[in-house]
Amino acid sequence: MVFSSIPFLFVFLPVVLLAYYAGPRRLRNLVLALASLAFYVWGSGALVALLLISALANYFAGGLVARARKDGRIGLMKFGVGVSVAANVALLGYFKYANFVVAQMNALGDRFGLGEIAWESVALPIGISFYTFQAMSYAVDVYRGRVEHLKNPVNFVLFVALFPQLIVGPIVRFHEISDQILERDTGFDQFCSGVMRFCHGLVKKVVIADMVAVVANAAFALPEDRLNGLAAWLGIVAYTVQLYFDFSAYSDMAVGLGRMFGFTFPENFNRPYSAISVTDFWRRWHMTLGAWFKDYVFIPMGGSKGGPARTYFNLWTVFFICGLWHGAEWRFLVFGCYFGVVLVLERALGQRPLHAAEARFLPLRRLLTILLVMNSFVLFRAPSLTHAWYFFESMYSFPTVPYPVLLAELGSKHALFVLFLSCAVFFLPRGWVGGLSIDRGRGLGPALLRFAVVLLGTFYATVLVIGGSFSPFLYFQF
Amino acid sequence: MRCEQRHFYGVYFLVLIGTPGLGFLLGWGGDQIENRRLVELPAFSWRGLMNSDYLQALNAYLNDHVPFRGKAVEVDARCDLRVFGDSPNPRVEIGRDGWLFLSETVFTPPWSREMRLEAARRVLKLQRIVENSGRTFVFLPAPNKEAIYPDKLARLGRREEFGEPLRREIRDLLFGAPDRARIDMWTILEEAKRTSDRFLYRPMDQHWTDGVSLLAAREIIASVRPGLWEEEAAKSAGVVRREGALSRMIGLPADDVQEEFVVCREGAQTTVLAERTPHGPSVIETRGERPLIEEEALFFHDSFLAPAKLKLAPYFRRSTFIHWRGFETLPQGGGEYLRRYLALFHVIVLQTFEAHMFHWLVENTPGMVEDFVAALFDDLDAREVEFALVDGWSGNGETRAPGTADGSGLVCRIPPLACREGAVDRYLVVDLRCATRVKVELVPIAAAAPARLVCPVPAGETQAVFDLEGVDVGGVLALLPGSAETLRIRLVELPHGQQGQ
Numbered sequence: 001m002v003f004s005s006i007p008f009l010f011v012f013l014p015v016v017l018l019a020y021y022a023g024p025r026r027l028r029n030l031v032l033a034l035a036s037l038a039f040y041v042w043g044s045g046a047l048v049a050l051l052l053i054s055a056l057a058n059y060f061a062g063g064l065v066a067r068a069r070k071d072g073r074i075g076l077m078k079f080g081v082g083v084s085v086a087a088n089v090a091l092l093g094y095f096k097y098a099n100f101v102v103a104q105m106n107a108l109g110d111r112f113g114l115g116e117i118a119w120e121s122v123a124l125p126i127g128i129s130f131y132t133f134q135a136m137s138y139a140v141d142v143y144r145g146r147v148e149h150l151k152n153p154v155n156f157v158l159f160v161a162l163f164p165q166l167i168v169g170p171i172v173r174f175h176e177i178s179d180q181i182l183e184r185d186t187g188f189d190q191f192c193s194g195v196m197r198f199c200h201g202l203v204k205k206v207v208i209a210d211m212v213a214v215v216a217n218a219a220f221a222l223p224e225d226r227l228n229g230l231a232a233w234l235g236i237v238a239y240t241v242q243l244y245f246d247f248s249a250y251s252d253m254a255v256g257l258g259r260m261f262g263f264t265f266p267e268n269f270n271r272p273y274s275a276i277s278v279t280d281f282w283r284r285w286h287m288t289l290g291a292w293f294k295d296y297v298f299i300p301m302g303g304s305k306g307g308p309a310r311t312y313f314n315l316w317t318v319f320f321i322c323g324l325w326h327g328a329e330w331r332f333l334v335f336g337c338y339f340g341v342v343l344v345l346e347r348a349l350g351q352r353p354l355h356a357a358e359a360r361f362l363p364l365r366r367l368l369t370i371l372l373v374m375n376s377f378v379l380f381r382a383p384s385l386t387h388a389w390y391f392f393e394s395m396y397s398f399p400t401v402p403y404p405v406l407l408a409e410l411g412s413k414h415a416l417f418v419l420f421l422s423c424a425v426f427f428l429p430r431g432w433v434g435g436l437s438i439d440r441g442r443g444l445g446p447a448l449l450r451f452a453v454v455l456l457g458t459f460y461a462t463v464l465v466i467g468g469s470f471s472p473f474l475y476f477q478f
Numbered sequence: 479m480r481c482e483q484r485h486f487y488g489v490y491f492l493v494l495i496g497t498p499g500l501g502f503l504l505g506w507g508g509d510q511i512e513n514r515r516l517v518e519l520p521a522f523s524w525r526g527l528m529n530s531d532y533l534q535a536l537n538a539y540l541n542d543h544v545p546f547r548g549k550a551v552e553v554d555a556r557c558d559l560r561v562f563g564d565s566p567n568p569r570v571e572i573g574r575d576g577w578l579f580l581s582e583t584v585f586t587p588p589w590s591r592e593m594r595l596e597a598a599r600r601v602l603k604l605q606r607i608v609e610n611s612g613r614t615f616v617f618l619p620a621p622n623k624e625a626i627y628p629d630k631l632a633r634l635g636r637r638e639e640f641g642e643p644l645r646r647e648i649r650d651l652l653f654g655a656p657d658r659a660r661i662d663m664w665t666i667l668e669e670a671k672r673t674s675d676r677f678l679y680r681p682m683d684q685h686w687t688d689g690v691s692l693l694a695a696r697e698i699i700a701s702v703r704p705g706l707w708e709e710e711a712a713k714s715a716g717v718v719r720r721e722g723a724l725s726r727m728i729g730l731p732a733d734d735v736q737e738e739f740v741v742c743r744e745g746a747q748t749t750v751l752a753e754r755t756p757h758g759p760s761v762i763e764t765r766g767e768r769p770l771i772e773e774e775a776l777f778f779h780d781s782f783l784a785p786a787k788l789k790l791a792p793y794f795r796r797s798t799f800i801h802w803r804g805f806e807t808l809p810q811g812g813g814e815y816l817r818r819y820l821a822l823f824h825v826i827v828l829q830t831f832e833a834h835m836f837h838w839l840v841e842n843t844p845g846m847v848e849d850f851v852a853a854l855f856d857d858l859d860a861r862e863v864e865f866a867l868v869d870g871w872s873g874n875g876e877t878r879a880p881g882t883a884d885g886s887g888l889v890c891r892i893p894p895l896a897c898r899e900g901a902v903d904r905y906l907v908v909d910l911r912c913a914t915r916v917k918v919e920l921v922p923i924a925a926a927a928p929a930r931l932v933c934p935v936p937a938g939e940t941q942a943v944f945d946l947e948g949v950d951v952g953g954v955l956a957l958l959p960g961s962a963e964t965l966r967i968r969l970v971e972l973p974h975g976q977q978g979q
Contacts, residue, residue: 192488467554
């Protein structure tokens with residue numbers, strides 16, 4: 001169930017808000033945990049059992065670590081953390097990567113005449129990449145002494161399954177909200193602040209991302225013999241815009257929903273397309289994933305303390321794993337390796353993130369960064385490496401196709417207009433953050449922005465959400 | 479930002495999401511704005527809940543029944559249309575003067591040039607088969623709206639690639655040589671457009687007007703029995719408003735105003751005997767002293783000819799109408815339909831929409847030519863092998879007839895045969911009445927079997943018999959180069975020692 005759907009907006013959310021605020025305060029965590037499980041069941045049915053088993057296993061592993069810590073038994077602490085990490089990695093490995101590994105082994109076996117492994121495809125549970133990472137952070141944080149073990153397992157289930165961030169993040173590390181799980185501000189002001197953030201996300205998703213997606217989808221659906229340079233560039237620009245507005249919109253909605261229920265989630269995006277290097281980009285894009293990898297992979301591997309060669313290796317490995325985390329396909333592996341190489345090169349060349357005032361050739365660096373990022377997004381969006389290859393060919397070669405694609409074939413005027421406007425995201429000043437202006441800005445400008453986004457934009461987004469259910473059936477008439 | 483302002487937006491949001499939610503409870507939803515049945519509330523089951531079926535069905539139900547859906551669709555459509563000049567539905571093309579067109583027929587027909595030409599070739603094949611059996615055949619295509627009204631299109635796009643040149647080829651193939659059996663509605667409508675101010679197609683719909691359906695009825699009668707049509711029998715039934723399907727598709731339902739007609743032949747009484755399903759056969763009988771076409775008529779038609787049923791029926795003693803969609807909706811399939819009905823009729827009329835000619839005549843009824851033969855030449859009464867005769871048309875990745883340069887030959891496959899020892903002899907009998915020359919190849923399947931057995935057949939024979947004694951064949955390929963339309967193959971099993979006839 002996505003946030004911008006009729007069942008969520010008009011049934012699930014009103015019912016949960018009513019149950020949450022109308023019920024006794026002491027039962028709020030239970031209400032929210034049950035609502036989160038219901039949310040998961042709505043999308044994944046019986047796979048909720050896996051989520052529950054994962055949550056409980058991590059809870060008990062965390063409990064073991066906490067007890068061992070209290071008793072000063074370091075070995076047992078390490079064992080507890082090891083069990084938690086191994087269980088989560090095994091879970092993720094089986095459900096996310098087993099199909100891929102078996103397919104590759106079968107391809108090899110086929111090539112060398114070794115036969116095939118009989119294998120029934122495993123269904124990928126929704127949100128498993130997110131909830132395993134979150135759950136894993138619990139035992140590690142208890143081990144590091146950052147937080148106390150939660151006494152009530154319901155609270156831990158709430159942490160793992162909390163529906164605003166269950167499906168696409170942001171990835172919340174346990175120590176970031178451990179206090180809020182026990183005590184949080186649920187005043188009307190906090191609620192309204194959440195509403196505004198949610199509306200901001202809803203408008204970004206429905207009015208911009210979904211509309212721009214039309215252009216990107218049309219370009220990526222073009223067959224090889226019809227894809228020319230113009231269409232390819234328009235397609236990848238559209239996809240770059242779509243990905244940002246879509247993903248950051250979900251994060252906005254998640255943060256907004258969190259606030260509606262009294263939580264303060266970490267931010268996930270900070271104007272990533274204003275980055276002046278790829279390193280800078282990754283500090284602004286999917287920030288919670290970056291923070292998680294830094295905290296739980298890069299630093300445990302030694303971080304940057306082991307000399308340049310070791311640092312480069314660690315950096316590259318983190319991005320290799322990051323690529324793999326995005327999906328069990330070769331193109332995601334290439335995506336991760338690509339960023340690993342670029343980041344190592346930047347580090348070797350001394351390109352660190354800088355304050356805009358200190359950086360020279362700012363527009364050029366922004367342009368170069370966005371081009372490097374766009375290239376990686378081709379791998380991200382294309383359905384296969386082969387498709388990505390011919391997309392690159394079209395982007396970087398002279399047009400040779402016999403029938404150049406007309407602009408009108410890539411999208412309606414509405415879609416192209418929205419794409420044109422939303423390209424502003426590439427050019428806005430680095431310091432300007434629209435979300436903050438909507439949320440807290442004072443004066444006429446922010447007030448007008450609020451009016452446009454929250455009042456008109458949300459109404460229009462609602463119209464689009466409801467109108468999106470229209471599906472006439474023409475052939476009935478013939 | 480002031481607290482009151484923030485609270486105002488909070489309340490606004492609650493009202494925005496709460497009102498439809500409340501509307502669900504009060505039963506406000508369920509706007510019937512599409513031409514389909516809305517999803518019904520699914521019955522709860524634990525199993526459905528666990529495998530997500532129940533919740534998916536519930537999602538579909540909520541999507542269909544959300545309150546204010548009609549209004550939201552309308553606002554969305556008006557915004558696209560008025561603000562951006564876009565079509566709210568990519569399947570509908572906005573033309574000049576508010577005219578609407580079906581995008582897939584204007585710009586991107588899903589079938590290739592070869593496939594579409596094949597539909598025209600198949601019409602010619604069917605005509606020869608039907609006429610060779612001593613029956614009357616009529617073909618009437620309904621041109622695409624944009625073929626008659628290209629001036630109402632707002633943009634031409636890739637029309638040159640898909641539109642006029644190919645249409646010209648199809649027209650040349652079908653109407654290059656004048657034939658009363660094939661009615662050139664393109665020319666007739668182009669002429670009518672030149673000489674009349676009245677619209678021939680409905681601006682808000684893909685269909686032609688009722689006046690054109692009357693014209694189509696007249697042309698069919700003139701083709702079957704020249705001179706029988708009575709102009710004075712056609713009378714105006716007044717001006718009627720009809721909702722346009724294309725306007726409904728863009729979410730802005732609008733009516734077309736058109737004059738409608740009825741055909742009343744004095745002394746002729748028309749009775750609708752059966753109207754089984756919307757797409758199944760409807761049978762209409764006419765009695766009286768007026769001259770009628772006595773031979774039973776069968777119409778394969780779509781929604782273009784549907785309004786002409788009662789305009790045609792008064793001229794036939796008995797007429798049966800089958801919508802092409804009947805081939806899809808009935809479980810026994812199109813072949814069964816044809817075999818059941820064809821042989822009973824002496825007038826066979828095919829009517830298709832230009833845009834769907836390939837779909838109805840080839841794609842949806844792949845064995846149609848063979849079914850026609852099977853039904854119309856049913857005096858070959860020996861036991862038959864189940865066979866699928868695949869026409870060798872090319873261009874869509876299907877099998878070409880091997881050995882023919884242009885793929886126009888016919889390929890026939892029968893299931894693997896193993897001639898059992900002793901009990902029976904097996905003969906393969908090929909009916910040659912539709913063929914001029916034929917060569918049959920028996921392809922052995924067993925490794926030990928002899929190499930390919932080629933049996934040339936001299937011209938002039940009506941039947942060729944092949945002795946299958948000792949030959950295990952896995953497939954039989956029959957190639958009919960040149961002008962042959964079809965062939966019939968039977969496997970005859972006779973008591974051991976008796977020669978097949």
